Amino acid sequence: MSAxxxxxGLKKRYGAVEAVxxxxxxxQPGEIFGLLGPNGAGKxxxxxxLCTLSTPDAGKIEVNGISVIDNPRVARQSxxxxxxxxxxxKVLTGRELLQLQAALYHMPVRVARDRIAQMxxxxxxxxxxxxxxxxxxxxxxKRLDLALGLLHQPDVLVxxxxxxxxxxxxxxxxxQFLRQLQxxxxxxxITSHYLEEVDALADRVAIIDQGEVIATGTPSELKDKVGxxxxxxxxxxxxxxxxxxxxRALLTQLPCVQxxxxxxxxxxxxxxxxxxxxxxxMTVQQALKEAxxxxxxxxxxxxxxxxxxxxxxxxxxxxxxxAAAGNRDLKAERKQAMKGx
Amino acid sequence: MSTTITPxxxxxxxxxxxxxxxxxxxxxxxxxxxxxxxxxxxxxxxxTAAMTRRLFIQLQRRPTTLAAGVIQPVMxxxxxxxxxxxxxxxxxxxxxxxGQFLGAGIIVFTAFGGALNAGxxxxxxxxxxxxxxxxxxxxxxxxxxxxxxxxxxxAMSLVQTAAIxxxxxxxxxGLPDVLGLGLLVLIVLTLxxxxxxxxxxxxxxxPGHIELIAVIxxxxxxxxxxxTALVPLAFMPPWLQVVASLxxxxxxxxxxxxxxxxxxxxxxxxxxxxxxxxxxxxxAIAVLIGFCGLSLALVHPLLRRRIA
Numbered sequence: 001m002s003a004x005x006x007x008x009g010l011k012k013r014y015g016a017v018e019a020v021x022x023x024x025x026x027x028q029p030g031e032i033f034g035l036l037g038p039n040g041a042g043k044x045x046x047x048x049x050l051c052t053l054s055t056p057d058a059g060k061i062e063v064n065g066i067s068v069i070d071n072p073r074v075a076r077q078s079x080x081x082x083x084x085x086x087x088x089x090k091v092l093t094g095r096e097l098l099q100l101q102a103a104l105y106h107m108p109v110r111v112a113r114d115r116i117a118q119m120x121x122x123x124x125x126x127x128x129x130x131x132x133x134x135x136x137x138x139x140x141x142k143r144l145d146l147a148l149g150l151l152h153q154p155d156v157l158v159x160x161x162x163x164x165x166x167x168x169x170x171x172x173x174x175x176q177f178l179r180q181l182q183x184x185x186x187x188x189x190i191t192s193h194y195l196e197e198v199d200a201l202a203d204r205v206a207i208i209d210q211g212e213v214i215a216t217g218t219p220s221e222l223k224d225k226v227g228x229x230x231x232x233x234x235x236x237x238x239x240x241x242x243x244x245x246x247x248r249a250l251l252t253q254l255p256c257v258q259x260x261x262x263x264x265x266x267x268x269x270x271x272x273x274x275x276x277x278x279x280x281x282m283t284v285q286q287a288l289k290e291a292x293x294x295x296x297x298x299x300x301x302x303x304x305x306x307x308x309x310x311x312x313x314x315x316x317x318x319x320x321x322x323a324a325a326g327n328r329d330l331k332a333e334r335k336q337a338m339k340g341x
Numbered sequence: 342m343s344t345t346i347t348p349x350x351x352x353x354x355x356x357x358x359x360x361x362x363x364x365x366x367x368x369x370x371x372x373x374x375x376x377x378x379x380x381x382x383x384x385x386x387x388x389t390a391a392m393t394r395r396l397f398i399q400l401q402r403r404p405t406t407l408a409a410g411v412i413q414p415v416m417x418x419x420x421x422x423x424x425x426x427x428x429x430x431x432x433x434x435x436x437x438x439x440g441q442f443l444g445a446g447i448i449v450f451t452a453f454g455g456a457l458n459a460g461x462x463x464x465x466x467x468x469x470x471x472x473x474x475x476x477x478x479x480x481x482x483x484x485x486x487x488x489x490x491x492x493x494x495x496a497m498s499l500v501q502t503a504a505i506x507x508x509x510x511x512x513x514x515g516l517p518d519v520l521g522l523g524l525l526v527l528i529v530l531t532l533x534x535x536x537x538x539x540x541x542x543x544x545x546x547x548p549g550h551i552e553l554i555a556v557i558x559x560x561x562x563x564x565x566x567x568x569t570a571l572v573p574l575a576f577m578p579p580w581l582q583v584v585a586s587l588x589x590x591x592x593x594x595x596x597x598x599x600x601x602x603x604x605x606x607x608x609x610x611x612x613x614x615x616x617x618x619x620x621x622x623x624x625a626i627a628v629l630i631g632f633c634g635l636s637l638a639l640v641h642p643l644l645r646r647r648i649a
Contacts, residue, residue, distance in 0.1 A: 051477050076479040077366070087470035091402045092395060103391030104478035106384045111365050118359060132402070148474070153362050 002065035004029040004156050004187035005050065010059035012045050019045040021211035023059075027189060027204075029155075032182050034202030035191040036305060038320035042211040043191035044084070047158050050189075051081040063156055077105070080154030084161040086141045090134030094125055094144045097133065098151060105152040119147040123177075139170035146177065157181065159190045163197060175201055193317065195305045207309055209320065214312045222308045228258055230303055231272040231284060234296040239268035243293065250291050256280050274300075384481035392475070392489035396462070400497075410497060411504045414451040418443060418508060421571065434573050436602065437513075444509035445598035446570030449590055451505065452498040452529045453564070456536035457557050459494045460544030464553050467544070487644065491537045498533050499526065514601065521600040528629060532593045535633035542640035569594050574613060586615035589632040592625040 005027035012020040020042040027033040035043050048054040050061055052072040061068045068075040088097060095116065102112035120129045123143040128136065133144060142162075149157060162178075163171040178188055178201060192198050198205055199219050207215045207222070215222055235243050247270060248260045257280075259273040274280040281300045288295055310316050378384045400407055422440040436442035463486070466472040475486055502525070510516050517525065540557075547553050565571070567581065568590040574582050585591050595612040599622060603610065608623030620628075 053473060053476055073479045076477060079477065081473070081477045083470055083473060085470055087473065089395065089399070089471060091399050096395070096398060100391045100395055101474065101478075103387050104475065104480065106387055106479070106481075107362075108365065111361055115359055115362055153359060153366060 002062070003027060004031075004064060005033075005189060006060070006062040006065075007046070007050065008060040010046060010049060010061065011057045012042075012049055012054060013057055014045075018211055020049070020056075023208065023211070023213055025206055025213065025216070027156075027187060029187050030182065030185055031203040032178065032188040032190065032201050034198035034205040035189065035208055036193070036195070036198045036205055036309075037191075037208035038193055038317050041208045041320075043193075043208055044160055045211075046208070047081075047160055047189065047191060051079055051158055052076055053081075077152070078155045080149040080152070080157040082145055082149040082157070082159040082162060084164060086145045088133040088136075088141060088144065091132060093130050093132055094136075094147075095120070095129045097144065097148060098129075101148045101151050107152065115151060115153075119151055123147045139166060139173075142166060142170060142174065146174070150181070154186070156187045156189065159188070161192055162190055163192075163194070171197075195317065199305055205305065207305070207312065209309070209313050215308060219305060222305065223303045226303045226308050226311045227276075228273040228303065229276045229280060230301045230307065231274055231281060231298065232301070233270040233272060233284065233288075233298045234267070235270070235288070235293055236296050237267060239296075241268065244268040244270065246291070247288065247293055250287060250293075251284060254283060254287055256283055276302075378481040380482055380484060382481050385485055388478075388480050389485040389488045389492070392485060393492050396489060396493040397496075399462075400493075407497070407500070410451075410455065410501055414447050414501055414505050415508055417447050417450070418505060418512070421447075422512070432576070434575075434602075440509070440512050441514040441601065442573075442598070443571070444505065444514045445594050445601060446568070448502050448505050448525070448529065448597060449532065449593045450565050450568075450570050451501050452533050453536055453590060453593075454561060455498050455501065456494050456533040457540050457561060459490050459537040460540035460542075460553055461550065461557075463490060463541055463544040464547070464550045468550060484644070487538070487541050490541060491534055494537050495530055495533050498529055502526070502529050517600045518604065521606065524600055524626075525597050528593050528597060528626065531626075531629045531633050532589070535589075535629075535636040538633075538640045539636045542636075542643050546643060564588060564590055569598075569613070574615070579616065582616050586613065586617070586620075589629065592620070592628040592632070595620070596622045596625045 003026045005025065007023055007025040010020050010023040011018075023042065023046050025033070025035075025046075035046065037043050045054065049056045049059075050063070050068065052068050052075065056069065063075045063078050066075050066078070068079075092100070098116045098119065099112065102116060107115065120126055123146060125140070125143060125147060128140055128144075133141065136144065149159075159178075163174055166174065175197070178190070182188055190197070190201065202219060204216065204218050205222060206213045215225075217225070233247075235247055239247075244262045248262055251257050251260050251270070251272060256275045256277060257272055258275065261271040263269050263271055272284065274284070281298065285295060285298060306317050309320075313320065418440070422443055425439040425443075428439055430438075433439060433442040463472070466475075472486075475483070506516070506522075506525070516522070543553055543556055547556065567584045568588045569585055570590065574585055574591075577585060591613065599610060599612040600606050606622060608621065608626075610622045611619045612622050612625055613620040
């Protein structure tokens, strides 16, 4: 059985910016695959190439074994694409947009009518289907967008940042819906720069940075590879520099502590990497107590995907985003996004 | 204070699948390897009809567009007609009065203006990302996007033309015979198709709507004034005569005007005395069809590269 999505050696350059340097991914049928990376890492470019909105400079892209470059029309039939920004015609009603979508996929009228009714029911749009979409709330627009993308029952659903700008409730609903879809056999590719989203949803993850895949695996595998547990510690709500340095010197001595970072952006909280053992927390607290230092707050956790990213690139996702913001050629990207080919 | 967070009710899992749809998709996949359906396939008709329907729904829900589209040429006709009302007879060729002379110019200018704006909605669809819905869909041909716009603009132009012809008749300009009206419609449609193609070409090649509006702005009125819409060729200084007799609009205006004034028109009738010689009615229509063909040919490779 061929992979649901196969991307090999994808390259795409926009003017002077090398948006995708080298991306290779294999997505198995029925899995939720997360593409995680900071803004500007090349996630959107990758899926634009996958969905035939951009032509790659080099590389191979296949959906169900069909090349999207050589045979785009056939590949499009298998793909559903949900863009980051919901683009609706605000003068049309939800039902009319669904009817338009059905015609774009050449559904026979009767099949389309049943399927539209089904999607309206499924996404709980019944009360709104015959209202103009201009009157819809953000969450409602997203639901209609999902209905549109799913109308032709694609084998592979591609979602670009599906929950950016949504309220928590809608976000949870979207997550739940995607799991439901997966259970029905749909392969799902999502991009996100939200760690929790990828962590919560994805069976497997590729972390992408500056146009390259830097790690692939299940979230659990990736975290295990980084190793160690994390302890976040506050001596006081806002710890003076002197105390923070004193604590660092002290804790670095402990055999179970691998690394101590003072995070000055968070009131000099201390981030510790420790051996994953049950009494690590106790040991740290004990050491502080003996040195006469108070403990305002302390928590132990497994490494997050951010730690995976940090280990691979030497910076956090947040730092990467701030850095990337200055490097992007937004004008060129917008131009490219508007272009058909 | 405590609140319980209730997760939204899970969707009915059975509804995600649709057996009928599966069958249909399997059938599609079976003939997937055949070459894409052409411009005359039922798939092409279906997608074109759906895109056209969208444009008409928009028009129906925003009737202002239609009202403005009809009021504008009517205002042109009334105001320009009044402005030149006292011009001595005979100055405008065979016309009885200026209103009679002006009708043909306003018909053509209105159709031209509408077609020139055809690219704007497509440009906005590009900017909002709505066009991506069309581009990710397995369209039989992306020319359906062009075709839908052309059908819509042509229908709009015909409504406007009917309004102008009606008002002109009311103002005493008379009516051409049935064949003459047929010729009028043919001329309007040919011009509209050629200009719509150019406008859509611009919509796919310019960076944004600001640029498109700028191009429309610098094209629209100059082409009006450098044509025979408002005054006859003989009325212009020699250099403008040259420009006006190169302007495709003149080749649409003069035949219509001739048909309005002469019941005994034929393809050999001389409709315009250009600086380089006489232009017959048949010749003018050939020029128009040539212009239309040229603009389609010009836009074809561009549309191919951008959207096909």
